Amino acid sequence: MSSNIYHVAERAGVSASTVSRALRGDRRIPEATRQRVERAASHLNYVPRMAAQVLAGQGYRTLGMVLPHIEGTYYAELAVGFEMRASELDLSVVVLQANHHAAMSGAVRRLVGQCDGLAFLAKSAASDELVAEVARTRPTLTVARTHMPGITSIYAESAGPSQQLTAHLLELGRRRLAFVGPVDPGSDIEARHRGFGRALTAAGLAVPEPITVPMDEPAGRALARQLVEEDLPYDALVCGNDEIAVALVHELQELGVAVPDDVAVVGWDDIRVSRYLRPGLTTVAQPLTELGGLAAEHLHQLLQGQPVPEKTVLDTVLVHRQSCGCITANHPPLQQRSNHSKGARTP
Amino acid sequence: MSSNIYHVAERAGVSASTVSRALRGDRRIPEATRQRVERAASHLNYVPRMAAQVLAGQGYRTLGMVLPHIEGTYYAELAVGFEMRASELDLSVVVLQANHHAAMSGAVRRLVGQCDGLAFLAKSAASDELVAEVARTRPTLTVARTHMPGITSIYAESAGPSQQLTAHLLELGRRRLAFVGPVDPGSDIEARHRGFGRALTAAGLAVPEPITVPMDEPAGRALARQLVEEDLPYDALVCGNDEIAVALVHELQELGVAVPDDVAVVGWDDIRVSRYLRPGLTTVAQPLTELGGLAAEHLHQLLQGQPVPEKTVLDTVLVHRQSCGCITANHPPLQQRSNHSKGARTP
DNA sequence: CTGAAAGCGCTTACAG
DNA sequence: CTGAAAGCGCTTACAG
Structure with a gap:
């Protein structure tokens, strides 16, 4: 099997405690020792097992993301926003696509055992009851999904x-x-x-x-x-x-x-x-990206014990093109933004 | 804090061993006991902590998926295929978007400590060296990415x-x-x-x-x-x-x-x-979905110690529409499939 | 059929 | 600055 902290300790001529401290950047460890430990670790291809860290009280530092079977860009963008922000906050993301899933509640329960907090994106196979059940165990929120009383939610106005x-x-x-x-x-x-x-x-x-x-x-x-x-x-x-x-x-x-x-x-x-x-x-x-990002952000806050608003409603933007007849008919668009979106540059 | 296996054991009037066995479907536990345990568990909202299970020797039952900053449907489809198949095989998926990532190798290393096997999808910020390093520690494969000698890969012909x-x-x-x-x-x-x-x-x-x-x-x-x-x-x-x-x-x-x-x-x-x-x-x-699915599949095999081909190359399909001038020019398309794709039904 | 006990690989007070 | 030891929450031979 692959190496563990004791192998590294032995090779570096220190105790496991010191390896742990050195690798986690504890200021009490002198630079020289830290380097020796790091060399030993890298030589042994040592990667701390997250399971052990979690059990020792570190938390998963992982967020769960439940979403419908992704198709098209809609869910992808939500997911991208979520993962990017989570990543910035140094949190991992476990995904679960929830449609097509006969054993929904089993799968979600498994996910719960694997992360510190969960986001349910859009209307997925997860029922309101399931969401509520999860919310009893972990910080939980819904995104682009109907607000449920008592459960944090983030969505755009409709x-x-x-x-x-x-x-x-x-x-x-x-x-x-x-x-x-x-x-x-x-x-x-x-x-x-x-x-x-x-x-x-x-x-x-x-x-x-x-x-x-x-x-x-x-x-x-x-x-x-x-x-x-x-x-x-x-x-x-x-x-x-x-x-x-x-x-x-x-x-x-x-x-x-x-x-x-x-x-x-x-x-x-x-x-x-x-x-x-x-x-x-x-x-x-x-x-969408912002909705996803905000979800990760709020979950992070909840994990830190900080409060977040129960409802967060973001603005949408009307994008006027020609299919409404407004531009051909020479009516002024309701807003300035016409035919622009994410880098599109149609003249 | 939330409940653990001992709380459930106490409430069901059995030992932790029995709870564990009952919940994992051990055949030796009589139905009546199993039900009692299950009731206690559900009453306490008990969810086994994956970290503890992993440490007790179960493996993460989780796959890592590294992909470029997803945009458009391309990566999404790969990811969907991967997650769906993984899910069918009862494996969780941790995602990491690898572009935009200054601390790539740190993030990947963290991911390694969190799963049993990894897939690198398409050309991401992860360098060949990083992939090779990971491959030394865990079952690893690349998808829609150039084949590297000694590393399992799956891609479509180009x-x-x-x-x-x-x-x-x-x-x-x-x-x-x-x-x-x-x-x-x-x-x-x-x-x-x-x-x-x-x-x-x-x-x-x-x-x-x-x-x-x-x-x-x-x-x-x-x-x-x-x-x-x-x-x-x-x-x-x-x-x-x-x-x-x-x-x-x-x-x-x-x-x-x-x-x-x-x-x-x-x-x-x-x-x-x-x-x-x-x-x-x-x-x-x-x-794409198939490429992603096959990746999960092969990783699963590797986890079981079963061999998989080092290279798997899938066929592509030429989709003839009008932009090549072939249909307007009344040339016969090279293949039958014209203007059909995933449920499209343009006459 | 069931329980006591060891052990998985870390982290972190505690003591020096 | 550093180590020995306890403990996190499970699973599973082992013994009954």
């Missing part, structure tokens, strides 16, 4: 920007609007639908039933075909995310429908495809 | 498909070709450039200097502007990845250049944008 975006479409003269996405109670999508409804109500219009389809590419293409068959009963579609919005636009175009002239389409998330689509997709950008 | 793709452009009548990407020695990109060169040589053409720019969106847009200024000296561009290819195409179009008529562009990776671009980007799809 209802407000959605209302704003819908009002924007109304201002542009659209009247037959529909919301696309599964409006599950307590979800982000429900909040976006709520904003959508508020805008319509404020304009004196009835709120139609949402088109509840899964928010992915196949569903988007299928919906496009269905709408064309039905002779395009809407002049604006507010989608729950960009993934379905881009598929919808692309397929509508294949079928000869003009976007935004025949129908405007807007999404949510500002995924990368959205700015390559023609017309560019008008959408709402969430500060 | 030179062959690149040569094929380049030959395809030549067959379509293109004569002024260029390769776009940083041709670092030992990298995948170098291999792709090699295939590019072979095709040209086989056609009796000279191999031009590669256009060595970073393979990202800003570089792609900048290159487009530069090429237009130079009056478009090429009629086909073979790009090192899709990220720069899509930016290049999009920006060229903004500047009034027709793709593929004025210039054909092909990429590598089949990222999601590629099939939404108009014209769709002809590219090479790597089996």
Whole structure:
């Protein structure tokens, strides 16, 4: 097997205590001794076993991150932000993808035994009950997930920007609007639908039933075909995310429908495809990296026994491109940021 | 503090040994006892500390995954495949994003002390020396990274498909070709450039200097502007990845250049944008999820002491869309798969 | 079927 | 400045 602290101690001619102190940068160890120990350690390829350190009272210095089966950039960006900040704080990250997971609670429990604190990112297979159970054992928070009373959460606003975006479409003269996405109670999508409804109500219009389809590419293409068959009963579609919005636009175009002239389409998330689509997709950008980073940060604080706000709500940014009809129609965009996102430089 | 095995033992009226056995499913424990123990455990919210289990000889049952700062879907897909397979094999995954990391070797060393085996995905900040050092301590392999003698590696072929793709452009009548990407020695990109060169040589053409720019969106847009200024000296561009290819195409179009008529562009990776671009980007799809999954699988085998092949090379798939000029020009695609990818259903 | 005891590899008061 | 020793929370031969 590989070497342990006693091997290093022997080779350096000191005790294990001294090796431990030297390697952890204890100021009491003189430079010469420290160097001797370090040479011995490196010669033996010695790496302290984290398990032993943990057991000796160091804590795992590790954060758990539970997220849905990652696909597309959305979860990846959250995860990136989380890991980067954790890494800066000298914390490791254990990941667990929680969908497709028959034995969810077993897997999460295992994760709990392996870290000091956990973040549940977005709506994953982990149920509210499971999250609550974990929260009883360890510092726990949710990110981009519905707030649960008593559990720290971090997310971006949904209802407000959605209302704003819908009002924007109304201002542009659209009247037959529909919301696309599964409006599950307590979800982000429900909040976006709520904003959508508020805008319509404020304009004196009835709120139609949402088109509840899964928010992915196949569903988007299928919906496009269905709408064309039905002779395009809407002049604006507010989608729950960009993934379905881009598929919808692309397929509508294949079928000869003009976007935004025949129908405007807007999404949510500002995924990368959205700015390559023609017309560019008008959408709402969430500060995903920041959400992830903040999660790591707050967990770190909780680990130190410092308090954090129970709810942290970040702002989103409306990204105006052409699919809402606003730029072609020569309406002023609601905000300055048009067609810019993370280094994009479309003129 | 949270409860430990002795608390559970006390509450269930048995010894710690029995608790341990019951919870691990030891067949010698009668059902009634097992249930009593389980009730006590769940009542106390007991979760075994992994650190203690590891120290008692169980191994970490955890894999380390080192990857470059994830961005876009490429690394995400590798990571997803890895985590999913690991999870199926009942292994946890600790992630470390290795770029941007001043203290690379420290971070990796820490990771080593925290898992049983490691995978280095793609070219990350971890140097070959660091990988070799780790390999001396733990089962280690590289994925989508240049093969290092003596170290298990898994990757998809590069030179062959690149040569094929380049030959395809030549067959379509293109004569002024260029390769776009940083041709670092030992990298995948170098291999792709090699295939590019072979095709040209086989056609009796000279191999031009590669256009060595970073393979990202800003570089792609900048290159487009530069090429237009130079009056478009090429009629086909073979790009090192899709990220720069899509930016290049999009920006060229903004500047009034027709793709593929004025210039054909092909990429590598089949990222999601590629099939939404108009014209769709002809590219090479790597089996990323499979690469990641195989990595977890092989690591698992190595952990069990079973041998795995030192090199595993997976096939890629040429994805023919319109940016190469092949479909518009009514040439038969090299392979059947055209415009299909992971559930895409463009007619 | 079950328990007492040793041992995994560290860290850290404690004593010098 | 340094070492001997206890202890962290488990698992598992060993003995019954």
